[in-house]
Amino acid sequence: MSCIGHESVAFLLDGHTNPSSAINQTCGTYNIYNKIDAIEKETQKKIHDMETMMRQVLLTVNQMDVKLENSNVHNMSLEIERLKKVVSNDVKNSTETGIGFTAKLTHSTYKSTTDVIKGNAPIFNSGNAYNGSVFTCPIQGLYFFHVSVLTNTDDSGAWIYKNSQQLTLAYTGYGPHFNGASVSVAIRLNIGDQVYLRPYSNSLNLDENSAFTGVKIN
Structure with missing residues (x-):
């Protein structure tokens, strides 16, 4: 056995050297290193391989996230376009057929x-803007409303409201039997x-022949 390039001297307890022991110790130390x-090299290689694999996994996950995000954005864009078409068709239909309603009022106190x-089922409801109680404006413009009230209640009548604003009053006054009143308003x-x-x-005790009408005139 030989260990080229390494020299070592081992000292015994009595002060003498043992060349054979020195060579064995030197060769043993060299083999351990x-x-x-x-x-260390094998461990570093495994760490490097694991890091490479983790980078590949993260890259795949990121690519999946991007694809999912793009898919969601695409789906949202399609839904927005669909809703735009629905609204456009509704406005077009309302414009072509006109907007207006007439309903008899519910016999109620x-x-x-x-x-x-409240009103009964509308006799006419083009544009479906009247829901049986309230007319909600679907298209900006000039509108005309009319109410006719028939009641046996003294000192009574009905207001036409726009949002929280009182517009015009159909006042029935006093009388021994049923009294009638009507009023109109044009408003933008x-x-x-x-x-x-x-x-x-x-x-207010309303007769079922009372009625409410509204129509877009411009």
Whole structure:
């Protein structure tokens, strides 16, 4: 056995040297360092391989996230375009067929000036803007509304409201039997404005022949 390039001297307890022991110790130490170096290199290679694999996994996940995000954006764009077409068709249909309604009012007794007077199923409801109680403006423009009230309640009637604003009053006054009254209003509305009826007094017994009409005139 020989260890080229390494020299070592081992001293015994009695002060004498043992060349054979020195060579064995030197060769043993050299072989251990070689093993440590090999283990370190193998460990570093495994770490490098694991890091490479993790980078590949992260890259794949990021690519999947991008594809998913692009897919969601695409789906949202399609839904927005669909809704635009629906709104456009609704406005087109309303413009072509006109907007207006007529409904007989429900035979009922109202006991508060904050009540909203209800109507029966509309006789006419082009544009479907009247829901049986409230007309909601679908298209900006000039509108005309008319209410006719028939009641046996004294000192009563019905207000036409726009949002929270009182517009015109159909006042029935006093009488021994049924009294009638009617009123109209022309007003410019914006999209979302609401027009409806409320009692003039805290008591209003409406006959079923009372009616409410509204129509877009310009």
